[in-house]
Amino acid sequence: MIKKIFDATINYMQIMDENGNIDQQLFPKNLSDEQIIEMYKYMSLARAVDAKNLSLQRQGRAVTYAPLLGEEATQVGSAYAMRENDLFVPAFRQHALYMVKGLPLYKLFLVLKGYEDGFDAVDKPSKLNVLPEIVPVATQLPHAAGLAYAKKYSKDGSAVITYVGDGGTSEGDFYEAINFAGVFKLPLIIIIENNGWAISIPRKKQTAAGTLAQKAIAAGIPSIQVDGNDVIGVYKAVSDAVMNSKNGPTVIECITYRMGIHTTADDPTKYRPDADVEAWKPKDPILRLRKYLEAKGLWNQSKEQQMADQNSKLIDAAVDKAEAFVVNPKSMFENIYSYMPDVLKEEEDEAEASGFWQEGSVE
Amino acid sequence: MQMNIVSALNNALDLAMTENEKMVLLGEDIGTDGGVFRVTDGLLSKYGESRVIDTPLAESSIVGTAIGMAIGGLFPVPELQFAGFMYLSFSQIVNHVARYRARTRSAITLPMIIRTPVSGGVRTLEHHSESPEVEYAHIGGLIVVEPSNPYDAKGLMLAAAHGKDPVIFLEPTKLYRLFKQDIPENAYEVPIGKANVIKQGDDLTIITYGTMVEVVKNVVEKRKLSAEVVDLRTINPIDEKTIIESAKKTGRVMIVHEAPLSFGVGAEISARIAEKAIFELDAPIIRVAAPSLPYPLPGDEKFYVPNELKVSKAIDKLLSE
Ligand SMILES: Cc1ncc(C[n+]2csc(CCOP(=O)(O)OP(=O)(O)O)c2C)c(N)n1
């Protein structure tokens, strides 16, 4: 005997198309014009910060950097849909989250310059509720699941949102985390920021699965695929998941595109035809939202110019402040344990006394 | 109370969980089954399944979710069923447990106790007998402890539970039920970072820990040596002061461990003595350890793990120089 014992569907959602036209049926009723404008501003700020940091890196004033160009709607739409007390667990490309959550911009530039001091404000004291960026691919996902466990344990009703790339969904930690979240029905939202590429590996070579969203089926948790360049669609998918978070986790695959390099150490011309990138330009998330706002009479060129000027002032001030920062090498030693072990203290004292922290050369 | 290491650890966890309602245990088979070595026996029925969590069979996320729990204000105590399988969580431990405090300049800290049984001599399957202490001690940011008796097991566990740092808590499988000690019923701490001079002596110093403590003690007793025996108890941060003092006192030093010789704890201790006390030594330092190769299947283990004879011959050599 053979009978069907399991069946599943993955839905795709788009609310705002490439020309800024809206599917009225799906449009979230609680989303005001002001909020949409605010999301537009965050997306524009994120793009401006991104461009600035790329140029700093090219001048040797910032470390290796993973740009977010083209992925603004996925990051801002998802972050914006979360509530005040919800927690954020990013990967390494989600710089826009820090802007939405209000990390002082100069702190972000400190991190991008290579100083841990930028992340000294990420948690409780400032109530930012966003964790530092995590570089080992997908390893942040179990953290997010554990954090969601702690939140469920505390019964404070908050949820956790975390991010992973398309490549990251091949990692064991991805499967382990969604499996754990499913077993314990945790208030967790997993955003798969599918930008088509994992360095040089295209999405199709990452897995034979037709969608990444369907990976959630094996973990017994609901999932959906969304147009990740449609900020309204992303906002709605995440809002729905937040509403449902008391019942358990949701996986949301956002289809977007990495318009730029993987990181500043990468040259995509080696593996990716320019034509592919060109084809995605008309789908740009900021462009389409601007079309929508302008059609509704909510935005115009002079507002755009005003915002751009404001952003560059903000960014320049933040960069100046970050560049004025002088690190104390002792911070390296003094943030390892809750106390200073004798053996480590001796290493610190020796390093300081030897003078090698000062500029100089061997005579 | 007469206790072996298993009951001492069980008792310590019980006391710690009563004191701190944020403490949660998680791992494979730790709930209903009480852990494959029974260290967590009875705790599920006492504290409930939200605090004694039977996890899916997935080591990376046992540690990975513990990290998130700690960030979320809990005090997680993940158990890795065997040290040989703990490698599946190595990335989480090295890349995150050890670094989170540094990464955030202490804004986020990860108090937790990662427990696992270690070392061999129990004739079991492959991957159930590893001694991985240096692999964790080398990283920096992880406290690594390894008790050799029930008193220390309970006291170190409570010190870890009262601390704010991530602790790798290594439990020698062979010693779990080997002997009992009379230990206090109430909570007490054995200080982390402090070695224990378990026997004073003048002619030589033997520095050891874990499974080898019993072996060394037996040889010293049988041969009636005036040996100073140091049980490290904490591998990292190492108690250099106690080691150097004893080396200077006796002038002859031997280090004994079950883990392989090369790049081991013995090498670390030898280097520190060489740097700080070499001119006060009367003989070259000797290391006694397993050979520099992976733990064999049980058929060969008696030729692999250092035994009393191996230690005794090394003592002859050390005293003859
Ligand atoms: C565990 C791990 N393996 C490899 C790398 C090197 N690496 C950094 S990003 C990356 C690709 C990630 O692709 P994806 O998950 O799609 O995220 P994206 O970069 O597109 O945002 C790789 C291989 C890493 N950081 N961590």
Ligand SMILES: [Mg+2]
């Ligand atoms: Mg990608």
